Amino acid sequence: MPATNVVVPGIQDLEEIIVSESMIKRRVRKLGEEIAAAYPDEEITVVAIINGALLFAADLLREIRRPIRLDCIRVSSYRNETRSAGKPEIVHSLTIDIANRHVLLIDDILDTGKTLSVVVKLIKKLNPASVKTCVLLDKKGRREVDFEADFVGFPIPDQFVVGYGLDFAERYRNLPCVGVLKPHLQNPPEWR
Ligand code: IMP
């Protein structure tokens, strides 16, 4: 294979890889089995929070051997900053009916817990049969509201990470692994 196909653009901006591509693949397969086992006979209505959950949800859905309906919602919380900017807002809400359905909410990362608790509240108002949550990453040490996910890919330390759907200023989402940006790249004003 030519060298240009081997080097992943953007990967040189990482200081450290926290979760490798092969770790993600293995864990996503296992999570799919865990989720299928939790819904033995039911159709699952998956609600993915975009953009962050896009890559994770795309891979995970193919590993959940159950009938699935899919919808996406868009929530804004981080504005080109590495720290949360106030209260999350729902920018684009659901487009399918979730009353009496088993809802599985998917996000990329559980950090302060504000995003998922706001979204779970919204979903519960629509009278689903059940609501469960699944995140790829869990920064337990950063919680500001009391919230735990039902399915967690990897607990990680309190570091700002990018890759596999997670971004900094909408960049790095296409990295196949999750890692920490080099410090001098965490605040370039020209990216705002
Ligand atoms: P929370 O509301 O603080 O739990 O944050 C959840 C959202 O913040 C996630 O959906 C991500 O979009 C974003 N976020 C939190 N931590 C990180 C990170 O380390 N890298 C990239 N995005 C993050």
Ligand code: MG
């Ligand atoms: Mg997000």
